[in-house]
Amino acid sequence: MTQKEIDRLKRVEERIIEIAQEEGLQTTDTIFEVVPADRVLEGMSFHFPTNFSYWQFGRDYEKNRTIYEHTGQGIPYEQVWNFETPKALIAETNPFALKVLTIAHVMGHVDFFLANKYLQHARSVADIATEARRAARRFQTYESIYGQHAVENIMDAAEAIQWHQSPNLFANEENEKEIREYLVKLKQEQLQWKIDNPSTYAHHITAEDIQIYRREIEDLQDKTPPQPAYDLLSYIIRHASGKTLKPWMKDVLSVMRNQARHLAPNARTKTLNEGWASFWHYRIMHRLFKENVLDDKDFSVFNHYHAAVVRKSKYQMNWYSIGLALFEDIKYRWDTGRFGEEYEKCEDPYKKAKWFKDAKLGMEKIFEVRELCNDYLAIDEFFTNEFIRGNELYIYQERYDDETDTIVDEIVEDNPAIIRIILKNSLSKFIAPLIYVKDGNYKDTGDLLLVHHFKGYPFEALQYLELTPQSWRNKTMERIFRLWGRPVHLDTFHLDETPEEWILTLIRCSYGGGKNHSEEPQNTHKFKKDKKLIF
Incomplete structure (x- = not known):
């Protein structure tokens, strides 16, 4: 960029911030850097402006760079981070009007970072930018002492399960002792209440019932975890044997866990965040044109790139397009009174x-x-x-049409109820299945028992949800075994169907080292397809 362009961009940035504030957006000091395309690709591939070295980051960078160099595609217009002082990288190769659009877009993101409860929580996890810089130096030291292969083995294991977190993003770190004491006290109070109030039940509490309660209370005294633990890395860091998991390994796991916890709210608000930024970049840009801050040539460039940003796709979810359409729809509905009990109960379509x-x-x-x-x-x-x-948010598949000798798009699912379930799964949980630790000392052997918690989906939706392939599952169990140091078991399921039935088979998968993978069916349930069942 020439100095003249830089000065002009600074003036436009000042006006964008003023407009954002006039429109009610929250603003704060934001660092903008106009950088070469490679720098933007690095930020995208390494997750942060500066981060530790890891082969998967390098792989992603080379892939993204190759796509960009051969097609000119694959590079984001900007890269922005939800830090205490937000930071954004803007590709210097972008035309001037696109740089302006990008600044306006970032101001939408910054407001979302500051206002949204989930993104506020993301910043509370850690000073993630500082932690990433310091971790980069520490991890280099670990590589020099223990070797690159040993360090990346631990990173691979952490990467496999770092997204398996509590479904409640606001969940506090679990204190097992306090939870155990609470559950024991609750069980004791339940038992005492039943003894003191025998007339409340059709059958009086028996000595056998009392013994069962007391055994459950006794079991709770030693059970780990006392209740399902969804944060797999946290549990392993706290409970894996010191012989298996050395302090430097726990450091690597903790850093990667914190980065995932910081980024998880981004993933769970992706549609809203990008939709909000797109909504505001469009409004801010039109104000700039109306005020003659930008000219007709800039308008042509803006139209081209804005259309590209919000272009619809049948086979890939465009967060920018759907998020923008959602905010426009909500605004229209609440402007015109299309909400509330009276509207919802209206049965006259006209x-x-x-x-x-x-x-x-x-x-x-x-x-x-x-x-x-x-x-x-x-x-x-x-x-x-x-x-x-x-918005035609359907599930499509390609089909060969004999009559026209062409490939046509065919809708295979258009039921809004099913679509909502699929979207909630794919857009809000970053496709990480819910898995929890049920027992960290399974059968008093030190084995780790995990359970795949798949709940709330009708079978009609399950057929469209991609279940973890067997090879992925086995590789993940091998990596958990690497951290835990004892056999790992996973209770999961296999879904099959006939023309008349859904067939659900519960499976116990186990791994104990080497090539020792095993699967043992536990039980099978069959459900008629004419019944609306939810598993």
């Missing part, structure tokens, strides 16, 4: 289609959504049947 009440609550509502919601909540609440159909 009256509902013409519904209008001058509520003018749209802006207030979208600001509320950006503050309180994640993607799961937004999909559940605002992805109405009309919104799904209007």
Whole structure:
């Protein structure tokens, strides 16, 4: 960039910040760096501006760089981080109007970072930028002492399970002693209440019942974890044998866990975050054109790149497009009174289609959504049947058409209820299955028992959800074994079907080192397809 362009960009940035504040967006000091394309690719591939060395980061960088060099595609317009002082990289190869669009887009992100409860929590995990820089130096020391292979073996194991976290992002670190004491006390109080109130039950409590309660209380005294532990890395760091997991290994695991915990809220708000940024870059850019801050040539460039950003795709979810459409839909509905009990209970399709009440609550509502919601909540609440159909959020597959001798797109699922389930799974949980530690001392052997918690999906949706392939599952269990140092067991399931039935088989998978993988069916359940069952 020439000095003249830099000076002009600074002036435009100042006006963008003023407009953002006038529109009610929260702002803070934000670091913008105009950098070569390679620097943006590094930030995207290594997750942070500076991070530790890891072969998967290098692989991703080489892949992204190759795509960019051969196609000109694959590089984001910007890379922005939710730090205490937000930081954004802008590719210097972008035309001027795109740089301006990018700054406006980043201001939308910054407001989302500051206001959204989930992104606020992400910053509370750690000073992640500082931690990443310091970890880079420490990990180099570990490599010099223990060897690169040993360090990356631990990183590979951490990477395999770092996204297996508590479904509740706000969950505090578990204190097993306190939880155990609480559960024991609760069980004791339940037993005493039943003894003191025998007339409440159809059958009086027996001596055998009392013995069962007392055995359960005794078992709780030693059970680890006392309740399901979904944060797999946290449990392993705290409970793996010191002979297996050395202090430097725990350091590597802790850093990678913290980075995943910091990034998880980004993943769970991706649609809302990108939609919010797109909503505001569009409004801010139009104000700049209206004020003649940008000219007709800039408008042509803006139109081209904005259209590319929000282009719809049948086979790939475009967060920018869907998120923008969602905020526009919410604003329209709350501006025109298309919400509330009266509207929802209206059964006259003509009256509902013409519904209008001058509520003018749209802006207030979208600001509320950006503050309180994640993607799961937004999909559940605002992805109405009309919104799904209007944006054609269906499941497609390609089919060869004999008559036209062409490949055509065929809709294979258009049920909004099923679509919502699939979207909630794929957009809000970054496709990490819910797995928890059930027993860290299984059968008093020191083995680790994990359970695949798959709940809340009708079978019609399960057929579209990609279950973890056997090879991935086995590799992951091998890596957990590497950290735990004892055999690992996983209770999961296999779904099959016939024309008449869904067949659900519960399976116990085990790994004890070497090539010692085993699968043992536990039991099988069959369900008629004409029944609306939820597993």
